[in-house]
Amino acid sequence: MKALEIKGLEVIFRAWRRRAVHAVRGVDLSVEENEVVGFLGPNGAGKTTVIHVLLGFIEPTRGEARVFDRDVRQSIARQRIGYLPEHPQLYRFLTGRELLTYSGRLFGLKGSSLRDAVERMLEFTGLGEAADRKIASYSRGMLQRIGIGQALINDPDLVILDEPTSGLDPLGRLEIRRMIGDLRTRGKTVFFSSHELSEVELVSDRVVILTAGRVVAEGRIEELMPAGKRLEQYFVEVVGASWAREAAGS
Amino acid sequence: MRRVLTIARIVWLEMIRRKDFYVLAIILAALLFMLLTADVFGLGSTPRYLVDSGLLMAWIASSVLAVFLVGRQLPAEERDGTVFPLLAKPISRGQLIVGKWLGGWLACAAATAVFYLLVTAVAVLREWSPDWLTLLQCWTLHVCALAVMSALALAFSTRLTYGAVVTMALVIIGGSIWMLPQVPTLAMYASGLRMDAMLLLYYLLPHFELFDMRRRLVHDWGPVDWTIFARIAAYAALLAALLLVVAWLSYRHKMFRRSELL
Ligand SMILES: Nc1ncnc2c1ncn2[C@@H]1O[C@H](COP(=O)(O)OP(=O)(O)OP(=O)(O)O)[C@@H](O)[C@H]1O
Ligand SMILES: [Mg+2]
Numbered sequence: 001m002k003a004l005e006i007k008g009l010e011v012i013f014r015a016w017r018r019r020a021v022h023a024v025r026g027v028d029l030s031v032e033e034n035e036v037v038g039f040l041g042p043n044g045a046g047k048t049t050v051i052h053v054l055l056g057f058i059e060p061t062r063g064e065a066r067v068f069d070r071d072v073r074q075s076i077a078r079q080r081i082g083y084l085p086e087h088p089q090l091y092r093f094l095t096g097r098e099l100l101t102y103s104g105r106l107f108g109l110k111g112s113s114l115r116d117a118v119e120r121m122l123e124f125t126g127l128g129e130a131a132d133r134k135i136a137s138y139s140r141g142m143l144q145r146i147g148i149g150q151a152l153i154n155d156p157d158l159v160i161l162d163e164p165t166s167g168l169d170p171l172g173r174l175e176i177r178r179m180i181g182d183l184r185t186r187g188k189t190v191f192f193s194s195h196e197l198s199e200v201e202l203v204s205d206r207v208v209i210l211t212a213g214r215v216v217a218e219g220r221i222e223e224l225m226p227a228g229k230r231l232e233q234y235f236v237e238v239v240g241a242s243w244a245r246e247a248a249g250s
Numbered sequence: 251m252r253r254v255l256t257i258a259r260i261v262w263l264e265m266i267r268r269k270d271f272y273v274l275a276i277i278l279a280a281l282l283f284m285l286l287t288a289d290v291f292g293l294g295s296t297p298r299y300l301v302d303s304g305l306l307m308a309w310i311a312s313s314v315l316a317v318f319l320v321g322r323q324l325p326a327e328e329r330d331g332t333v334f335p336l337l338a339k340p341i342s343r344g345q346l347i348v349g350k351w352l353g354g355w356l357a358c359a360a361a362t363a364v365f366y367l368l369v370t371a372v373a374v375l376r377e378w379s380p381d382w383l384t385l386l387q388c389w390t391l392h393v394c395a396l397a398v399m400s401a402l403a404l405a406f407s408t409r410l411t412y413g414a415v416v417t418m419a420l421v422i423i424g425g426s427i428w429m430l431p432q433v434p435t436l437a438m439y440a441s442g443l444r445m446d447a448m449l450l451l452y453y454l455l456p457h458f459e460l461f462d463m464r465r466r467l468v469h470d471w472g473p474v475d476w477t478i479f480a481r482i483a484a485y486a487a488l489l490a491a492l493l494l495v496v497a498w499l500s501y502r503h504k505m506f507r508r509s510e511l512l
Binding site for chain 1: 252253256257259260263264267268330331332334335336337338339342345503505506508
């Protein structure tokens, strides 16, 4: 079974008296179970939009998306997904522990399994000390950690991270990288967007590059690039070429 | 259902942790205290007057609380971006709507109960002997009205900004309580299209005045007949359900703007 499958996805944002924005223009994409896939693309390429479709925030204008063979429009499809938003914004009036408990309940955990999961996540995110402080007082790094905690509380099989390393210091980025590696060894699937290409290179099995709502390159890193070439260089070339085509075409 | 209750609990937690909630509570307590101690028009000594004005305040305060509390839920979730991690959980938009409504409504019902207890306690100290059954009916129908008000505010808040929700809901609630009962009389003096429009308005808008049993309580008219009571409660259930369906229809496919804080 595929962890994630997108077919012919198009998203057009229409708003009253405003120009329609064609954010995703026909994306086909699939991720196998236990794969780590980096989702790349310049700002405004449509990465967050695709991720929002996967979570049911946005309905596709055309095409479909499935997670573990369930249509993402069904709320049950999200039972096996853990999601970290682009800028995690969580209830500031709750403490870290309360937020984890609340998230666990929404996943249907209860009783001792809920308590165990909360303790496990507090330990995993290293927030034990700050567990009973209000989230309003958390730093950027702590917010990211508690955001990861609320995403992983249900031990999800597919983890979707939208720019997990943005705003983090080098140590924080290293921790995220370790976490992704750890998820992979535990048989999980990770689909994450990022601009930190050197990080992506280190942790991904495969990358997908999106430009202006289209997939312009896709594959295993070693297949895409001759040895010795950096992902960053490749990215600039591919995106540049795609923009040039676009300019010539229009 | 558990997930719905989990969402409702967050509404309560948020309410009791907000500073403005305490400010509102303190202002109300001060007003109530003034009302109960001051001898306005020399009537202060009659407990009936106390109950009447005390419960009028309960109506105003609980309606305002319902509109402010329930009306801000969805706009705040969206503004703060917390709606994304929330909807990323395996809950449906319908569950979110019901949870927010239930949480807000029950919070208002509890606040109203406290208010009624206070007013009753003070009036009893002034030697009022209430008809307990009528008092219970009075509170229950009040809570029924709050269910409708909460659903109304929630339905507006699926598409409007917080400020607009508060204005619209308060205008409708206030208008329906104070003006709607006068409409049939006014319509008699109108004619043609204007009369039709007035009557249409009369039948379309929710009739909150039906839920107000204060006069029965104050004048010792005794409890209302249970079949009538049940009909009014059913009217509330129907209206609330209808408004929740409207809220759900309007929220079901809603796309959210990314947070403005970013
Ligand atoms: N609600 C919306 N209404 C109109 N246009 C939108 C909306 N949301 C996104 N867009 C547009 O869709 C395009 C894709 O945006 P998206 O946020 O998906 O890009 P991204 O790849 O995540 O970018 P970044 O790397 O900056 O996060 C952009 O042009 C954006 O302006
Ligand atoms: Mg993005």
